[in-house]
Amino acid sequence: MTEQPIIQLSNVNIYQGTSLILADVNITVNKGEFVYLIGRTGTGKSSLLKTLYGDLRLKEGAGQVVGFDLKKMDWKKVPYLRRNLGVVFQDFQLLTDRTVYDNLKFALKATGWTETKKMDEKIKDVLEKVGLETKGFKMPYELSGGEQQRVDIARAMLNSPKLILADEPTGNLDPETSDGIMQLLFRISREEGAAIVMATHDYILLQKFPSRVLRTENGKVTDHASVTFV
Numbered sequence: 449m450t451e452q453p454i455i456q457l458s459n460v461n462i463y464q465g466t467s468l469i470l471a472d473v474n475i476t477v478n479k480g481e482f483v484y485l486i487g488r489t490g491t492g493k494s495s496l497l498k499t500l501y502g503d504l505r506l507k508e509g510a511g512q513v514v515g516f517d518l519k520k521m522d523w524k525k526v527p528y529l530r531r532n533l534g535v536v537f538q539d540f541q542l543l544t545d546r547t548v549y550d551n552l553k554f555a556l557k558a559t560g561w562t563e564t565k566k567m568d569e570k571i572k573d574v575l576e577k578v579g580l581e582t583k584g585f586k587m588p589y590e591l592s593g594g595e596q597q598r599v600d601i602a603r604a605m606l607n608s609p610k611l612i613l614a615d616e617p618t619g620n621l622d623p624e625t626s627d628g629i630m631q632l633l634f635r636i637s638r639e640e641g642a643a644i645v646m647a648t649h650d651y652i653l654l655q656k657f658p659s660r661v662l663r664t665e666n667g668k669v670t671d672h673a674s675v676t677f678v
């Protein structure tokens with residue numbers, strides 16, 4: 449039996465309010481794939497990602513993400529969809545009033561975890577994966593931007609998602625720190641088998657870490673096997 453794709457959109461139209469932002473979107477992303485999402489500002493990258501994590505309702509076309517039907521899904525089920533994927537943002541979105549450990553514990557509790565021992569093991573595991581095993585007791589403001597982004601990625605990994613959606617995860621980072629985050633994301637897709645879709649403006653990263661590219665342009669999404677067209 450062939451495995452179901454992690455993302456499948458067929459003939460999807462994406463709206464913001466009544467404005468059609470992207471028309472006739474057809475995308476398939478399979479297990480462990482790393483896919484860039486590029487395009488000029490305002491062309492719909494965030495709108496596409498929001499559709500995938502259930503922040504924008506799918507109105508037209510058919511869509512499946514990590515086994516959830518975006519069209520038929522009861523709106524109340526969005527939290528379940530979110531448990532099955534990880535989302536990483538440009539601005540980290542950590543809770544500033546608590547430690548790294550407590551940020552991760554808060555996210556676990558919010559997604560239904562209750563046993564302290566299991567939560568501790570999971571937090572240790574994800575912090576090791578992002579190279580921050582000694583930083584659990586730190587407050588977010590005591591960390592560099594790159595370290596905060598690693599905590600955000602650790603948080604996205606808590607529920608072992610098959611998909612991570614990253615909206616400009618290196619947007620606030622210097623080039624060297626960005627390279628470290630890219631290496632981490634590629635390692636997660638390789639070793640954990642997570643598919644990753646990453647929106648970026650940074651074409652240098654595409655050259656350094658080539659992979660499949662989706663481009664938003666003129667109200668459409670085009671699919672490119674690699675970066676060579678840029």
Ligand SMILES: Nc1ncnc2c1ncn2[C@@H]1O[C@H](COP(=O)(O)OP(=O)(O)OP(=O)(O)O)[C@@H](O)[C@H]1O
Binds near residue numbers: 464465488492496
């Ligand atoms: N909440 C909203 N309500 C109405 N229109 C919106 C909303 N969010 C975005 N838009 C519009 O939808 C279009 C696509 O925006 P979107 O944020 O998806 O683009 P983007 O490619 O992610 O841009 P950027 O690279 O600047 O983040 C823009 O014209 C924007 O003004």
